[in-house]
Amino acid sequence: xxxxxxxxxxxxxxxxxxxxxxxxxxxxxxxxxxxxxxxxxxxxxxxxxxxxxxxxxxxxxxxxxxxxxxxxxxxxxxxxxxxxxxxxxxxxxxxxxxxxxxxxxxxxxxxxxxxxxxxxxxxxxxxxxxxxxxxxxxxxxxxxxxxxxxxxxxxxxxxxxxxxxxxxxxxxxxxxxxxxxxxxxxxxxxxxxxxxxxxxxxxxxxxxxxxxxxxxxxxxxxxxxxxxxxxxxxxxxxxxxxxxxxxxxxxxxxxx
Numbered sequence: 392x393x394x395x396x397x398x399x400x401x402x403x404x405x406x407x408x409x410x411x412x413x414x415x416x417x418x419x420x421x422x423x424x425x426x427x428x429x430x431x432x433x434x435x436x437x438x439x440x441x442x443x444x445x446x447x448x449x450x451x452x453x454x455x456x457x458x459x460x461x462x463x464x465x466x467x468x469x470x471x472x473x474x475x476x477x478x479x480x481x482x483x484x485x486x487x488x489x490x491x492x493x494x495x496x497x498x499x500x501x502x503x504x505x506x507x508x509x510x511x512x513x514x515x516x517x518x519x520x521x522x523x524x525x526x527x528x529x530x531x532x533x534x535x536x537x538x539x540x541x542x543x544x545x546x547x548x549x550x551x552x553x554x555x556x557x558x559x560x561x562x563x564x565x566x567x568x569x570x571x572x573x574x575x576x577x578x579x580x581x582x583x584x585x586x587x588x589x590x591x592x593x594x595x596x597x598x599x600x601x602x603x604x605x606x607x608x609x610x611x612x613x614x615x616x617x618x619x620x621x622x623x624x625x626x627x628x629x630x631x632x633x634x635x636x637x638x639x640x641x642x643x644x645x646x647x
Contacts, residue, residue, distance in 0.1 A: 416466020416492045425582050426532065430468050432616060432625040433531060433637065437469070437558055438476070440612065440639040441527060444556045460525040460550060462512055463533035467493030474505035481506045481525070483515050516546040524552040531560040531637075535593050541602045548605045553644035557608075560616065560637035564593035567633040596638055611639040 415421035445457060457478055461470040464482035466489055474480045474497070482505070484490050490509045497505055508515065528551050537543045551557060562572050569590045576582045594602070596613050615631035618624075627637070 426468055429625045434472055436637050457526045459527045462530040465489050471497050474502045479504040483508045483510050485511045512546050516549050525550055526552055526555045529558045534561045544603045548603050551642045555642050557640045562593045563636055564595050565633045571634045607643040609641045611641050613638045
């Protein structure tokens with residue numbers, strides 16, 4: 392979900408921004424508090440997207456039939472709840488301290504079918520075979536920290552099964568996102584550590600899809616994740632994609 396996945400071979404020097412979270416991933420009032428606040432909303436979106444994409448899988452009765460890969464899992468804020476539902480989850484992150492925090496928290500829950508790996512996405516993809524593909528790949532609050540998003544996204548595509556879905560949440564590249572995600576969130580409200588984001592690395596939904604270079608990809612849904620101060624919670628709003636957005640994509644068995 393939210394960490395350093397990146398090697399020199401990936402042409403990525405980023406990711407160290409999340410070192411500040413390493414020992415406090417599960418502290419809801421700590422540096423990752425914004426992610427905790429968003430987490431229920433993201434989980435609701437992810438589980439609904441899975442239900443829509445696999446209507447015949449009856450995943451609530453037999454979720455282990457579906458394999459999930461969480462790319463950039465950080466402290467496991469998404470992978471652990473998904474494993475609690477019962478999915479077969481593999482979660483990767485290059486940050487050993489982040490994986491350590493995730494494993495420590497997961498151990499208390501005695502979860503089955505949850506596998507954490509300290510690795511870069513590039514190394515993980517290069518070591519995978521056709522038998523290692525996933526039904527669902529999630530990548531949340533990661534791509535905006537990647538300096539070579541094209542290579543990163545194309546590695547993700549190599550790991551998805553035909554008929555599978557990909558779910559991304561990230562920050563749009565707009566003037567409003569610069570104001571909201573950097574000026575307000577980092578400098579004024581201090582919701583996240585200063586310097587966490589670089590506007591030049593934000594991607595629009597269209598650019599994210601284009602960089603995959605995969606004609607089999609089609610958009611299932613695009614929605615905004617927006618904060619409502621009066622309700623003090625994050626909500627899904629399809630009309631508000633100017634800053635944070637979440638999208639689900641289908642990887643077809645054949646190119647369109």
